[in-house]
Amino acid sequence: MRGAETATTRTGRPAFFAPLLELLAPSRCGVCDAPRADLGGGGVCRACWASLPVLDANAACPRCALPGNGSPCASCRLTPPAVTRTAAFGLYAGGLRTLHHAFKFSGWDLLAAPLGGRLAALALATGITDGAHALVSVPSTGRRNRERGYDPAMLLADETSRHLDTPRRALLSRRRDTPPQSSLSAPGRRANVKGAFVASPRARGRVLVLVDDVVTTGATLFAAADALCAEGAAEVRALVLARTPESA
Numbered sequence: 001m002r003g004a005e006t007a008t009t010r011t012g013r014p015a016f017f018a019p020l021l022e023l024l025a026p027s028r029c030g031v032c033d034a035p036r037a038d039l040g041g042g043g044v045c046r047a048c049w050a051s052l053p054v055l056d057a058n059a060a061c062p063r064c065a066l067p068g069n070g071s072p073c074a075s076c077r078l079t080p081p082a083v084t085r086t087a088a089f090g091l092y093a094g095g096l097r098t099l100h101h102a103f104k105f106s107g108w109d110l111l112a113a114p115l116g117g118r119l120a121a122l123a124l125a126t127g128i129t130d131g132a133h134a135l136v137s138v139p140s141t142g143r144r145n146r147e148r149g150y151d152p153a154m155l156l157a158d159e160t161s162r163h164l165d166t167p168r169r170a171l172l173s174r175r176r177d178t179p180p181q182s183s184l185s186a187p188g189r190r191a192n193v194k195g196a197f198v199a200s201p202r203a204r205g206r207v208l209v210l211v212d213d214v215v216t217t218g219a220t221l222f223a224a225a226d227a228l229c230a231e232g233a234a235e236v237r238a239l240v241l242a243r244t245p246e247s248a
Ligand SMILES: [Zn+2]
Pocket: 029, 030, 031, 032, 033, 034, 044, 045, 046, 047, 048
């Protein structure tokens, strides 16, 4: 017992505190493992932040942010979603994919602040939150949030809201837990989330901006927007961290 109390790391810190310090102030970049001297916020180095695959909004579908030629994609032309516009920070690839995994699956929640700052800058550049009454995060299932200890989309929305005049409002909840979307095909994803959300009557007459981490087919985002529109939302837009290059 005494040995455990007095054990220290190479730096002389008590061993007990080493994992805690690593969480609060990581010593290496969470994406490329570069040493701490190069860190540029959120435990990620400046080179990794600079090399994230940013999405060109002028060459993406305005409804679902699918990369293309800037016109509505075939899917949005065929079945226009309840979301009128989507702004996405980057492509779900390379460093952004690694960073997202750290944020969502490895407990790296200190990424929320710098990511929220980037989403706020995107909101201002695109005008996606202009005239909006509130940001509404797309809720993950309760079980998955309990497992990781936080709701990634809610954290992102809170950090984004801090830079804008637009508050976050909890106007959506999950009606039921659904299997993870990543395990399903595109038609399966739509069926999986259809009716999964229930919105508050306080959505009525409001212009709302959904905030989520990753859009793959848009099925989750569109189901969330359907629920808000069913309660009378005037308009629903979306602000997301990453968009997959294809609706796979
Ligand atoms: Zn790095």
